[in-house]
Amino acid sequence: MINRLEDLAHKLLSFIDSDQEIYLYPHTSIDGDALGSTLALLVVLRKAGVKARFLYDEVIPEKYSYMEDLDLIESFPEAEAIDAYSHSQALAVLIDCSEPSRTGVRQQLLEKAPQIAVADHHVSESHSGYLGLVDPTAAATGEIIYDLIVLLEKISGRELLDHKISVMLMTAIISDTGRFTFSNTTRRTFEIAAALMRFDVVIRDIVYQLYDLSSKARLRLSGHVFSNTEFYHGDRIALALVSQSVMEACEALDSDLDGLSAQLRNIEGVEVSFLLRELENHAIRVNIRSGSGFDAARFAKTLGGGGHARAAGTTLKNTSIQDAGRLLVEKAGEWL
Numbered sequence: 001m002i003n004r005l006e007d008l009a010h011k012l013l014s015f016i017d018s019d020q021e022i023y024l025y026p027h028t029s030i031d032g033d034a035l036g037s038t039l040a041l042l043v044v045l046r047k048a049g050v051k052a053r054f055l056y057d058e059v060i061p062e063k064y065s066y067m068e069d070l071d072l073i074e075s076f077p078e079a080e081a082i083d084a085y086s087h088s089q090a091l092a093v094l095i096d097c098s099e100p101s102r103t104g105v106r107q108q109l110l111e112k113a114p115q116i117a118v119a120d121h122h123v124s125e126s127h128s129g130y131l132g133l134v135d136p137t138a139a140a141t142g143e144i145i146y147d148l149i150v151l152l153e154k155i156s157g158r159e160l161l162d163h164k165i166s167v168m169l170m171t172a173i174i175s176d177t178g179r180f181t182f183s184n185t186t187r188r189t190f191e192i193a194a195a196l197m198r199f200d201v202v203i204r205d206i207v208y209q210l211y212d213l214s215s216k217a218r219l220r221l222s223g224h225v226f227s228n229t230e231f232y233h234g235d236r237i238a239l240a241l242v243s244q245s246v247m248e249a250c251e252a253l254d255s256d257l258d259g260l261s262a263q264l265r266n267i268e269g270v271e272v273s274f275l276l277r278e279l280e281n282h283a284i285r286v287n288i289r290s291g292s293g294f295d296a297a298r299f300a301k302t303l304g305g306g307g308h309a310r311a312a313g314t315t316l317k318n319t320s321i322q323d324a325g326r327l328l329v330e331k332a333g334e335w336l
């Protein structure tokens with residue numbers, strides 16, 4: 001268990017007015033928590049006079065475009081240029097993940113850092129030598145970043161939080177708590193949200209962008225997913241397969257799949273749902289949602305993945321989507 005948030009705060013502030021830089025690493029397939037948390041820390045560090053960078057190699061989903069300062073995100077360089085970047089990197093901070101492998105192609109730059117820190121709320125192996133905090137009781141990494149910012153304010157004696165940073169952190173929290181409705185939502189979640197409301201955050205606007213605003217592609221994709229969902233083991237397992245051809249026929253983006261697997265889990269009697277998405281090169285991304293009787297994180301771990309008890313995932317390689325579906329149903333059947 002890594003519990004050194006104070007140490008991380010001091011470390012970050014030791015780079016004030018330094019030419020050395022801090023690189024921030026959210027996980028791939030960025031979500032509202034990873035993005036809001038990373039952007040908030042980036043802006044705060046720069047405000048405090050610390051050089052920080054946020055390099056990313058995928059497209060940031062359009063729905064987050066209401067946040068300010070997205071233009072500070074730099075596209076990740078070609079492999080040949082990585083060495084040049086690594087010279088200025090004094091510290092790497094993993095955000096909303098603790099495994100270097102969760103950073104995809106950025107991992108090669110991350111691992112050149114002389115020191116690695118982490119701010120995360122996923123259950124994970126302990127990494128000795130990492131600074132920071134891994135707290136699975138936090139509903140969102142945004143809660144941890146909020147605590148970190150409060151520490152930075154205390155130590156530096158400067159006010160760092162403002163309206164735009166509060167919108168980023170609220171985005172993180174709303175995303176990972178399903179707008180304050182998931183079982184991970186705690187009193188602490190509301191205390192932090194209340195503190196952010198001091199900066200006139202309009203929750204309605206965030207929720208509209210993240211949840212309510214829809215598209216034709218999403219509507220067609222939902223129709224396909226729901227009408228083709230199959231049920232197994234006395235309807236306790238729900239399985240939905242989303243092939244590449246269906247994505248293309250619906251002109252859907254990956255983000256159009258958000259929330260669908262939770263809806264499958266919500267069907268009466270269903271204890272675990274699997275939403276499978278066919279990727280390139282015979283890989284299948286598996287999205288798992290479960291009720292209280294099924295530990296999705298533990299299940300995902302047996303297949304090389306991870307996550308939370310009620311929401312987890314993994315990627316299966318060298319398989320077809322049908323075979324992956326059969327494997328999951330069989331394994332989950334043994335668990336139930």
Ligand SMILES: [Mn+2]
Nearest residue numbers: 033096141176
């Ligand atoms: Mn998260």
